[in-house]
Amino acid sequence: QQQVKQSPQSLIVQKGGIPIINCAYENTAFDYFPWYQQFPGKGPALLIAIRPDVSEKKEGRFTISFNKSAKQFSLHIMDSQPGDSATYFCAANQGAQKLVFGQGTRLTINP
Amino acid sequence: NAGVMQNPRHLVRRRGQEARLRCSPMKGHSHVYWYRQLPEEGLKFMVYLQKENIIDESGMPKERFSAEFPKEGPSILRIQQVVRGDSAAYFCASSPPPGTTQYFGPGTRLLVL
Numbered sequence: 442q443q444q445v446k447q448s449p450q451s452l453i454v455q456k457g458g459i460p461i462i463n464c465a466y467e468n469t470a471f472d473y474f475p476w477y478q479q480f481p482g483k484g485p486a487l488l489i490a491i492r493p494d495v496s497e498k499k500e501g502r503f504t505i506s507f508n509k510s511a512k513q514f515s516l517h518i519m520d521s522q523p524g525d526s527a528t529y530f531c532a533a534n535q536g537a538q539k540l541v542f543g544q545g546t547r548l549t550i551n552p
Numbered sequence: 553n554a555g556v557m558q559n560p561r562h563l564v565r566r567r568g569q570e571a572r573l574r575c576s577p578m579k580g581h582s583h584v585y586w587y588r589q590l591p592e593e594g595l596k597f598m599v600y601l602q603k604e605n606i607i608d609e610s611g612m613p614k615e616r617f618s619a620e621f622p623k624e625g626p627s628i629l630r631i632q633q634v635v636r637g638d639s640a641a642y643f644c645a646s647s648p649p650p651g652t653t654q655y656f657g658p659g660t661r662l663l664v665l
Contacts, residue, residue, distance in 0.1 A: 447594075473652050484556075484643055484656040485595065530594060537583055537650055539597035539608060 443468060445533050447543025454521055455551050462546045463515045464531035471533040475540070476505065476516050479528045488529075489516075521550045554578070556646050556657035557626075564663045565634045573629040573660045577646030584627045585645045585654060586619060595643060601627060634664045 447464045454460045464474075473492055477485035491498045491505045491514065498505045502519040518525055531543040557576040565571050577584050582602055587595040597611040601621035612619065616634075621627040631638055641661050645654035 475653070477656070484558075484658045487653065487655060490653065534652070537600075537647065537652060539585060539600055539611070540587075540595075540645075540654055541597070542587075542594040544594045 443541050445531060445541050445543045447531050447546060449546060450544065451547040451549075453549045453551060456521060456523060458521050458550075460518050460521055460525075460548055460550075461515055462529055462531070462548070463513065464533075464543050465511075465513045466533050466541075467512065468533070468535070468541075469512070470535045471541075472535055474505070474507065474514050474531065474533050476503075477530045477532065477542075479530065479545075485530060518548075523550045523552050526550050556581075556644055556655055558642075558644050558657035558660050560660060561658060562661050562663070564665060566665050567635055568633050571631040571634050571638070571662055571664075573631075573642050573644075573662070575627040575629070575644030575646075575657060577627070577644075578648075578655060581646035581648050581655075583647045583649065583654075584621050585647075586627075586629050587643045587645065587656075589641045589643060589659075591640075598629070598642075631662075634662075636664050638662060639664045 475490035476488045478488045479485045489500045489503045504517040507514045532540040534540045584601045586598040589595045599619045600608040616632045618630045641659045643659045645656045647654045
């Protein structure tokens with residue numbers, strides 16, 4: 442019930458392409474869904490987050506799509522750049538409680 | 553406004569020693585969370601604290617691990633009698649009241665020899 446499942450595990454995209462990372466959750470009490478970006482040797486950095494009362498949120502080149510009925514959400518990166526190469530984690534929580542993380546997606550953007 | 557600070561950044565211990573990891577939350581943040589990340593894996597929750605209180609320790613191993621967030625000073629994650637399986641990156645996150653958005657520190661990478 443507390444799991445967040447993330448796919449794919451790894452993804453390789455050409456520069457300018459649109460990588461898409463998907464996550465699915467089970468706990469309908471979750472009300473906050475952030476995405477984090479992590480570079481090797483660094484801490485996770487908050488990228489963008491969404492609440493279930495909206496179906497889409499866009500910040501710069503990053504977009505979250507949210508499907509409440511399917512209990513799924515996804516991250517799209519527009520005009521991807523080699524500097525976007527990193528590991529991306531989706532997560533979910535309820536209120537001030539612990540974040541439950543997906544397993545991570547290692548994204549590589551080839552020049 | 554400085555971010556979440558953690559020290560040390562790297563820590564090497566021999567089996568049986570104690571490890572103390574420190575976390576200073578962002579200014580104005582009263583919620584602190586500790587997570588552990590094993591190599592090539594996601595982050596797993598360990599403990600959630602507010603000043604002088606442990607709110608949720610459901611992710612903490614029952615033995616050898618403890619955490620505190622005193623009225624003054626940083627939050628401390630303490631691992632007694634470390635074993636090789638404790639080798640991991642330990643991340644602290646903080647959030648302002650009423651919680652929800654968590655900001656992570658750079659982590660402490662613990663290596664147990």
